[in-house]
Amino acid sequence: MDLKEFVQQSIGRWRSQRSAHHLAFAHFEEVRSTIDIIALDPQDPGVLEVCGLYQIDPASMESPFKMTWEGESDWDDEEDLSGSCILVPIPDPNYPQKGKLLRDRGYAETIPAIGQYSLNEEGIFTLITEYDRAAAEERIWFATPNLRFRVSQIKTRDGQGVTTASFSSEIRSLSS
Numbered sequence: 001m002d003l004k005e006f007v008q009q010s011i012g013r014w015r016s017q018r019s020a021h022h023l024a025f026a027h028f029e030e031v032r033s034t035i036d037i038i039a040l041d042p043q044d045p046g047v048l049e050v051c052g053l054y055q056i057d058p059a060s061m062e063s064p065f066k067m068t069w070e071g072e073s074d075w076d077d078e079e080d081l082s083g084s085c086i087l088v089p090i091p092d093p094n095y096p097q098k099g100k101l102l103r104d105r106g107y108a109e110t111i112p113a114i115g116q117y118s119l120n121e122e123g124i125f126t127l128i129t130e131y132d133r134a135a136a137e138e139r140i141w142f143a144t145p146n147l148r149f150r151v152s153q154i155k156t157r158d159g160q161g162v163t164t165a166s167f168s169s170e171i172r173s174l175s176s
Contacts, residue, residue: 001123002096003089007063009142010037013173016071018150020166033071033081035170040064050102053112056090064088073148089117101127133157146172 001009018031040047047064064087071081071094083105091099101115115129115136124141137150147169154164 001119003091003099003117003119004063006119006123006125007039007089009145010140010148011039011065012037014170015173016069016147016150016168017169018166018168020164022164023161024163025171030074031071031081033069034173036068038066039140042084046104047088049169050086050104050112053104054102054114056088056100056102060093061088062089062091101129130157134163146174 014035014037016031016033016035018033020029020030020031021027038126042058042061044062044064046066047059047061050064051061066084066086068084069082073081085103088102089099090102092140095118098116101117102111102143103115105112111131113129113131115127117125117127119125122141124139127136127138127140129136129138134157136152136153137155138150140150142148142150150166150168152166152168153162153166155162
C-alpha cells in the first residue's frame with residue numbers, strides 16, 4: 001500500500017470509539033465520535049493556504065484531505081470535541097513511503113503542525129509530530145477495508161514521559 005492508496009481507503013465517514021488513559025490524571029476516558037474524511041482538490045484554497053503557511057511548493061503534495069470530527073466524552077460533558085483539519089502529505093522524493101504531513105491544526109496542540117510520516121510494507125501509517133510542549137506518535141492501520149485501528153501516545157517534549165495513551169477502533173459508516 002502506498003500513501004495515495006492509504007488516503008483513498010480512509011475517505012468516508014467513520015464511527016470511532018477511543019479509550020484513553022490520561023496518566024498525569026490517573027484517569028480513563030471513553031470518547032465516541034464521528035469522523036468524516038474527504039479528499040480535497042490540490043487547488044483547494046485551504047490546501048494552498050497550508051502549503052503557503054510552510055512555504056512548500058504545492059506541486060510536491062499528494063492526496064490532500066480534510067478531516068472533521070464531532071464527539072462526546074464520558075469525562076467532561078462541557079468539552080467541545082468537534083473541529084476540522086486540512087492535511088497535506090508531502091512525500092519524500094527519495095523515499096516515497098516517507099514524508100511530511102502538513103496540518104493547519106495539530107492533534108496534541110491546536111496549532112499548525114508538521115509531522116513526519118512513514119508507511120511500512122504492512123500498511124501501517126506512523127505519524128510523529130513534535131509540538132511546543134509535547135510530542136505525539138500515532139499509528140493507523142486497516143484490519144479490513146471498513147475497519148481501522150489507531151493507537152496514539154502523547155509524550156513530554158523531551159520524550160522522557162508518556163502523558164496520554166489511547167486506542168481507537170473506527171468502523172466505516174456504510175449508510176449515508
